[in-house]
Amino acid sequence: MACNGANQPLLSGLATSTTQKTNGDAPKRRRLRRIRSAPLAEFCPTDINGDAALPRSESIFGRLHPSFKKVALFLTVYVGLGTICFYIIRNQIKGDKTNGILDAVYFCVVTMTTVGYGDLVPNSNLAKLLACAFVFTGMALIGLVLTKAADYLVEKQETLLVKAFHMHKKVGELEILKEIENNRVKYKFYTALILLVLLILSGTVFLYKVENLDLVDAFYCVCSTITTLGYGDKSFSTKGGRIFAVFWILAGTICLAQFFLYIAELNTENRQKALAKWVLTRRVTNVDLEAADLDDDGVVGAAEFVLFKLKEMGKICQEDISLIMEEFEVLDVDQSGTLSVSDIILAQSVETKRS
Secondary structure, eight states, rough: OSSSSSGTTTTTTTSSSOOOOTTTTEOOOOOOOOOOOOOTTOOOGGOOOTTTOOOOSSSSSGGGGGHHHHHHHHHHHHHHHHHHHHTTTGGGGGOOOSSSHHHHHHHHHHHTTOOOOEEEEOOOOHHHHHHHHHHHHHHHHHHHHHHHHHHHHHHHHHHHHHHTTTTTTTTOOOHHHHHHHHHHHHHHHHHHHHHHHHHHHHHHHHHHHHHHHOHHHHHHHHHHHHHOOOOOOSSOOHHHHHHHHHHHHHHHHHHHHHHHHHHHHHHHHHHHHHHHHHHHHHHOHHHHHHHHHHSSSSSHHHHHHHHHHEEEHHHSOOOHHHHHHHHHHHHHHTSSSOOOOOHHHHHHHHHHHHH
């Protein structure tokens, strides 16, 4: 493969099988380099039109992550619409009431999170139908929160958590980023666990102090709430309690669900690491070399060996390789087996003519 100018190979320093010599015949060791041109994973090309620059907002809301803004908008619309609907039919809801608007918000949140204490229940066909509609849309919204905003908020705490673990050491930003990257799921799990413990403690103390429950009943109410069990024998019955519950129930139920999700991710990651360790430590056999020889030329290059090991680890499958090779063949207009700037320009011009 060509190694200079516009003919720089796609896997520079990896796919080439020749060695360079300098100052006599001393071989120069081949260096494996990262591809620096790959875009960030978070970049979404559909967010911009053409070559226009990304707009920047100076407002606090404008600096938020797009996923967080989307979820916040959906949540605001849901709670607002639910509050209006349940306030209008407040006389068709029976139970322990405090304030019309507050009860409507509280009933909306309890319905959305599927806690369903039973301290407020629909008492007419219209109220029951509205409750059915809001519980389904609420569950869908909770799913959106779990996949978007909750994960984003937990990730924001990772840097603080790493600094806390290494508070007696001088750790630079690069070291922190590397630590987070290598143990991302583990730190998410730790962060979710800490937040969950804090929410359980704050809810228990609040119920003990404000709702005048004893400690066992307060803890019992907290557990039945965040697990969405909601027996209904213990709940938030005062104005202050329901104001607190509107925010605490949302945070608690979502945090618990995220915690269990991270347990599953951590278990999966540990299994993947164990598989990767086994793949990298076992002996390579002749059968392995035959399987790694993608072009059937009798020898295995570095790129072929890397692909073979990635396939064994489950990081990539044969279908992925086939799709990538198809794209490579389309871009390799001159059929030289390498990609250059001229190949890319020719491929783009051909695609333009076809469209």
